[in-house]
Amino acid sequence: MLAECYNAQNNPAGVKTYIDLIRRRAYGRTYPEFTYVDKETSEMAILREYAIEFIAEGKYWYHLRRMNNGSEALKLVKNNDPIFLLWPIDVSTMSKDPLLEQNEAYKN
Structure with missing residues (x-):
């Protein structure tokens, strides 16, 4: 480092x-x-x-x-769009904090 x-x-x-x-x-x-x-x-x-x-x-x-x-x-990754560099926020975390919004690539 x-x-x-x-x-x-x-x-x-x-x-x-x-x-x-x-x-x-x-x-x-x-x-x-x-x-x-x-x-x-x-x-x-x-x-x-x-x-x-x-x-x-x-x-x-x-x-x-x-x-x-x-x-x-x-x-080599099929979809290397920068939007997919973030992981989805899991359902349990989303349910605990109503102010959280799912990362764009994983909405719906």
């Missing part, structure tokens, strides 16, 4: 330091060193490291959402 923060600050040295730190821990001495190209390329490299590191934890989607790549990175 520190690499992500440094990338947001346009700090290539910080991005490289933390991506390499993760790779060194994961791959040992023969890790592929990270080469900074630009902010977007670094963001995709960070997302790739998240995908590899947390492959079985089911949290990749939340990394995509936090980094605003929900529709960009999921081009």
